[in-house]
Amino acid sequence: MNREPKEYRRIAVCGGIYNNYLALEAALEDIRRREVEAVFCLGDMGAFGPHPDRVFPLLGEGKVLAIQGNYDQSLATGLDNCHCGYTDPRDNYFAQLSYEYTFRKTSHENKAWLGKLATHRRVKLGQYRVLMCHGSPRRTNEFLWESTSPNCLLEKFCRDFETDILLCTHTGIKWHRALDGYGHIINVGTIGRPENDGQVHVWYTLLTAGDDLQVEFIPVRYDHETLAREMEKEGLPSEFIETIRTGWWTTCLEILPAKERARGKY
Amino acid sequence: MTIPTAPLLELSTLWIQVTGTWCNLTCTHCLNSSGPHNPWLKSLDTDMVIRSIKEGAELGIKEIYYTGGEPFLHKDMLLLTAHALEVAPTTILTNGTLITEQVADHLAALAQNSPYSLEIRISIDDVDPEKNDRIRGKGAFSKAIRALQVLHSRGLLPIVTATEILRDELPEGSGMYEQFRDLLLSLGITKPRMKIMPVFSIGRMEGEGGPLLTPEMLDGFDYSLLQCSETRVVAEGGVYACPILAGLPQARLSEKSLKEAFKPCDLYHTACVTCYETGMTCKN
Ligand code: SF4
Ligand SMILES: [Fe+2]
Numbered sequence: 001m002n003r004e005p006k007e008y009r010r011i012a013v014c015g016g017i018y019n020n021y022l023a024l025e026a027a028l029e030d031i032r033r034r035e036v037e038a039v040f041c042l043g044d045m046g047a048f049g050p051h052p053d054r055v056f057p058l059l060g061e062g063k064v065l066a067i068q069g070n071y072d073q074s075l076a077t078g079l080d081n082c083h084c085g086y087t088d089p090r091d092n093y094f095a096q097l098s099y100e101y102t103f104r105k106t107s108h109e110n111k112a113w114l115g116k117l118a119t120h121r122r123v124k125l126g127q128y129r130v131l132m133c134h135g136s137p138r139r140t141n142e143f144l145w146e147s148t149s150p151n152c153l154l155e156k157f158c159r160d161f162e163t164d165i166l167l168c169t170h171t172g173i174k175w176h177r178a179l180d181g182y183g184h185i186i187n188v189g190t191i192g193r194p195e196n197d198g199q200v201h202v203w204y205t206l207l208t209a210g211d212d213l214q215v216e217f218i219p220v221r222y223d224h225e226t227l228a229r230e231m232e233k234e235g236l237p238s239e240f241i242e243t244i245r246t247g248w249w250t251t252c253l254e255i256l257p258a259k260e261r262a263r264g265k266y
Numbered sequence: 267m268t269i270p271t272a273p274l275l276e277l278s279t280l281w282i283q284v285t286g287t288w289c290n291l292t293c294t295h296c297l298n299s300s301g302p303h304n305p306w307l308k309s310l311d312t313d314m315v316i317r318s319i320k321e322g323a324e325l326g327i328k329e330i331y332y333t334g335g336e337p338f339l340h341k342d343m344l345l346l347t348a349h350a351l352e353v354a355p356t357t358i359l360t361n362g363t364l365i366t367e368q369v370a371d372h373l374a375a376l377a378q379n380s381p382y383s384l385e386i387r388i389s390i391d392d393v394d395p396e397k398n399d400r401i402r403g404k405g406a407f408s409k410a411i412r413a414l415q416v417l418h419s420r421g422l423l424p425i426v427t428a429t430e431i432l433r434d435e436l437p438e439g440s441g442m443y444e445q446f447r448d449l450l451l452s453l454g455i456t457k458p459r460m461k462i463m464p465v466f467s468i469g470r471m472e473g474e475g476g477p478l479l480t481p482e483m484l485d486g487f488d489y490s491l492l493q494c495s496e497t498r499v500v501a502e503g504g505v506y507a508c509p510i511l512a513g514l515p516q517a518r519l520s521e522k523s524l525k526e527a528f529k530p531c532d533l534y535h536t537a538c539v540t541c542y543e544t545g546m547t548c549k550n
Binding site: 090138147148150152153155156253254258260261262266 | 276278322323324325326327328329353354355377381382383384385421422423441443456457459460461
C-alpha cells in the first residue's frame, strides 16, 4: 500500500472493547461532543463481557475505524483460544471461559467482518506520522506495559516502523511516554474493563495535533451495574463481575509486571 | 546427520550469567551444574557487564535477566542491578539465601527509583521443607521463605520458580501450582506469583545421549516458540544462544559483541527437544 495516509487534526482512539457494549455506547456519546474528525479502535472487540454481537452495530453507527486484535484474529479464524499471551494456568483458565462464551455468541457475519480487519493502520495527525497496532508493531499479542517497555525498545520501534506516534492497547492499562528527541508511545487503555485502580470507569484517548501533540485520557462512566447483572444472567464467572463492580482485576493477574501488580488489590 | 538451526528473529531478552556457575548451593537438578567449588564458568567483570548492557540498549532490547550460579555472590550485584534498571526492566534469578534485610532494602530502593519493573525470582522446588532440601540442600527452604517474606514486606512481589523435579511425588490430584499458591497465601504473601519449569536433561540431569531434533521435525515449525529466536546470553567466554546452553562451546556464537551473535544457533542438544515439545521459556 503506497497510498498517502489520511491526515487529521483531532482523533479519538479506543482500545479493547471486550464485549462491553454499554461502555462503548457511553464512550461514543462522549466522543460526539468533542469534535473529533475520526474515531479509531485498536482491536479486541470480544472477551470478558456479555452479548458480543451488541458491539458491532455500535461500531458501524459510530463509523469506528477498527484494526484487528488477537481476539478478533482468533474468532475470525476459528482458533481454539484467544492467544492473549497468558502464561499462568489460572489466567488461562479464565481466559478460556470467556473465549468459549464469546466464540459461541458471535455471529458468522461478525466473525467474517473481524477477519477482514487490517492488523495495522497509518494516519497523519498534523505533522506527525501515526502507526496504530494492537499489542506492539511487531506482534499482535505482545504486551507493552509502562514498566516493561524500555525507551531503547520504543525508540527502535519508532525507527524500524518509521513513525512519530505509536498507538497500542492489549494490556488494559493506559500510559503515555514522550521519548527524548522524538516519538510518543501511547497505550490508549481499554473500553472493556476498568484498569485495576479501584475505579469502575474505563478510558479512551483523545489526540490533538498543534505545535505539540496533546494527549488526553478521557474517563468514561457507564451503567456498569446493568452490565454486571447481564453478565450474571449469562453465567459469566463471578470473578469478572467483581472487576466490573469494583474496578479491581481478579484474573489475568500473573501477566502484570511487578510495578503494575503492586498497584492493584490482588 | 545435519544439525538443525534456529534463526535469531529479534534480540529482545538479554541474559547475563553474572556469576558463571558459582553458587553457594549444589542442587541435584542444576542445569549448569553450578556449585561452590571450582565453577566451570567464572563470574563476569563488572565492566564487562556494564558494556553488555550498553550494547543491549543500543540494539533495542526489551528486558534483562541476571542469572548464575547465584547472582548475589557477585560483589557488585546491587550496582549491576542499578545499571540494568536504568536501561530496561530487570529480573534476577536467585536462590534467595543471600537476600538479607539490607539487601532487600537496597533492592526496594532501586525498584522505587526506576521507571521499570524489578522482578526477583526465588527458586523453591517443593512446599515440603524436607523434600525441597533433599534437592536444594539443607536449610535452603527456610532461607528462601525468609527471602520471600523480606521482599514481600517491602512491596517487591517476588516470583517463586519451581521445577517439576518432584512432580511424581505429588499426592494424587493435587497440582503443584495450587500447592505453591496455598503455601504463599498461608505465609501472608497476598499476591502469590509462580513460574513452573520443566526439568532439562542437562547439567546434573544429563543422561546418556537422548533424542535430538532433526531438520524434518522443524519443517514448517514456528521458530518464535523457541527462546533462542529472541534471546542471547552473555557469559564467560562470549555470547551464547540461550540460558540453558550458556557456556557450552557449541552454543557460543561470538567471543565479544552481542551484534556478532546475530546469527542462527545450532539446535544440537537433547535439551532442545524439551524446548521444542513444551515451548517453554526461562523468562517470567
Ligand atoms: S535449549 Fe532450547 S532455547 Fe536453547 S538452543 Fe536448544 S531449543 Fe534453543
Ligand atoms: Fe489483546
